[in-house]
Amino acid sequence: MxxxxxxxxxxxxxxxxxxxxxxxxxxxxxxxxxxxxxxxxxxxxxxxxxxxxxxxxxxxxxxxxxxxxxxxxxxxxxxxxxxxxxNQFIKENPVSKINKPKLPKTLPRFLTKNQLQKIILHTEIYPWRYEKEKVRNRALIYTFIHTGMRLNELLNLKIEDINMQEKEIVVKKGKGRKERIIPIHNILFSVLQSYLIQRKKSSYRSEYFFESLRVPTKMTAKTIHTICRKISKKSGEYFTPHNLRHAFARSLVNEGVGLYLVKELLGHTSISTTEIYLSVSKESLRKSFCHVALL
Structure with missing residues (x-):
């Protein structure tokens, strides 16, 4: 062939x-x-x-x-x-006998509560060009922080996936095609309401929840990374959408949310992937350690 x-x-x-x-x-x-x-x-x-x-x-x-x-x-x-x-085009896979190198066990970079507060503050006060841009960008940053969604999952959210009555978000295009439901936090709920009101003022309608400013389509990954860079520069706190996902997971563990529930909210396939947040959760470690009878 x-x-x-x-x-x-x-x-x-x-x-x-x-x-x-x-x-x-x-x-x-x-x-x-x-x-x-x-x-x-x-x-x-x-x-x-x-x-x-x-x-x-x-x-x-x-x-x-x-x-x-x-x-x-x-x-x-x-x-x-x-x-x-x-398909029998070859008799054996020439790659199968090549070993995979081990990956170094590095801990993800976490943002502290103070850093998150600075990011939120500068998202609010950043001089965005248009009111719709301001409300939209505020909503997407809050969504990352309060849902732990991956970038691609947020980009593919559709209007029908946001259930404001039931206060839940359905993630249909998660990693590995997995579907999951994320409850809408009370703080996020009011932010999304404001965005939906502003969104209705658009002269066009997009099926995607986070839409482009000028055309009826979803935002691009490049645009969201640009937004994060602008806020990073103003706040002095560098972050990416994935850093906000890590921050969400660590906050859950610090507050005592069970590892299995954290796994489900993040859309992890294996609990071993979620366990890293337990190993680096200083607050959770401190709470547990203070109640241990050493003598």
Whole structure:
């Protein structure tokens, strides 16, 4: 089979059967193209484990890949060759025998309550150009802080996903296509109400909850990162949407919310992913330690 034909078939398989995101599918194909270009072949069965290993080692040395980047690139190639093996285009996956490097166990960066208060304050007083921009940006920052949503989850929220009567948000396009419900905090509720009132004044209607200022479509990740950078610069507290997610999780643990409930609210697949917030929760540790009878 011609390599280009294989890429075309893989793309459809990834998007329609495996439901891999378009972005990830594109990265898989890009990584595989680079491998074949490096080895200078168009023949699937010509690729050996030694070829792939040498290629990954070389790129790690040239590009100074981190262990995570190495793992990601290895996984991209493995996913493509798994597809080829399943369809009998090759007899074995040349990536399977290449080990994944261990990732360093680093703790996520957390924002303190004082830092969050500064971020909220400067979100409120920032000189946004339009009233709608001000109310919208305020609502999205509060949503990150009070729901712990991932950036992509927030971008894909639709009007129908926000139930103000039941005070809950349905996250339908979570990581791994998981669906979950997040209660709307009382503070967030009033902020969202203000945004919805302002939103009704628009001359157009978008199906997405957080809409663009000038066109009836959802916001982009680039726009939200720009908003965070502007507030970071004004407040002196650097943060990203994911930092706000970490802050939400840590606050829950500090307040004694059970780890299983935190897992469900964050949309984690495994409890082991959520446990990191327990290990770094100083407030929770302090509360527990103060009640321990040492003598």
């Amino acid at each position: 011609l390599l280009e034909n294989c890429f075309t078939r893989f793309k459809r398989y990834a998007l329609y059967e495996k439901e891999i995101t378009p972005k990830c599918t594109k990265e898989i194909i890009s990584a595989t193209r680079k491998l074949f270009a490096h080895i200078a072949t168009q023949e699937l069965r010509a690729i050996t484990t030694t070829d792939v290993r040498d290629y990954l080692y070389l790129k790690k040395e040239e590009r100074l890949w981190s262990a995570r980047t190495f793992r990601n690139q290895r996984q991209y190639l493995k996913t493509f060759f798994d597809y080829c093996l399943e």
